[in-house]
Amino acid sequence: MGSDNRAYTQKLIEFLAAVEDEVSVARKLFPGDNRNLAAATEELGELAQAMLHITEGKATGWNHVYTEAVQLAAMAVRCAIEGDKTIACPLDGVPTPDEYRVYREEQKRLKAERKADLALMAALDPEVREEIRHYLSALGRLGAAQEPQEQAS
Numbered sequence: 001m002g003s004d005n006r007a008y009t010q011k012l013i014e015f016l017a018a019v020e021d022e023v024s025v026a027r028k029l030f031p032g033d034n035r036n037l038a039a040a041t042e043e044l045g046e047l048a049q050a051m052l053h054i055t056e057g058k059a060t061g062w063n064h065v066y067t068e069a070v071q072l073a074a075m076a077v078r079c080a081i082e083g084d085k086t087i088a089c090p091l092d093g094v095p096t097p098d099e100y101r102v103y104r105e106e107q108k109r110l111k112a113e114r115k116a117d118l119a120l121m122a123a124l125d126p127e128v129r130e131e132i133r134h135y136l137s138a139l140g141r142l143g144a145a146q147e148p149q150e151q152a153s
Contacts, residue, residue, distance in 0.1 A: 120132075
């Protein structure tokens with residue numbers, strides 16, 4: 001397993017180096033305020049198409065998939081660091097590593113709370129469950145599309 005991890009880590013380092021190069025090229029070709037979200041979406045579509053072409057037998061090599069993945073990652077970097085002012089989504093500051101860690105921990109905590117809420121609701125009488133669902137929705141702890149699963153008897 002250790003050698004698998006080392007090999008994977010090496011591939012990741014090489015991939016991220018390619019992404020860094022792609023970001024540098026893209027920033028030179030397209031400086032300033034750009035449609036970063038639209039470009040990232042386009043790259044996602046191109047990546048999906050490249051992968052589907054392999055599945056469909058229209059392509060056999062992985063090079064095109066890898067290239068599109070690098071380009072998508074580069075646009076994700078630009079979205080994260082530059083934002084996209086063309087859709088009124090200016091960047092209000094890149095989070096520090098500590099800020100990002102705290103944000104991720106808070107998101108995990110909220111997800112666990114929602115999961116616990118749904119599990120509790122699934123075990124309740126349907127009328128009580130509906131009242132609680134409305135209450136939790138009002139608190140913002142339960143999305144409108146989320147419904148608890150009926151507990152198997």
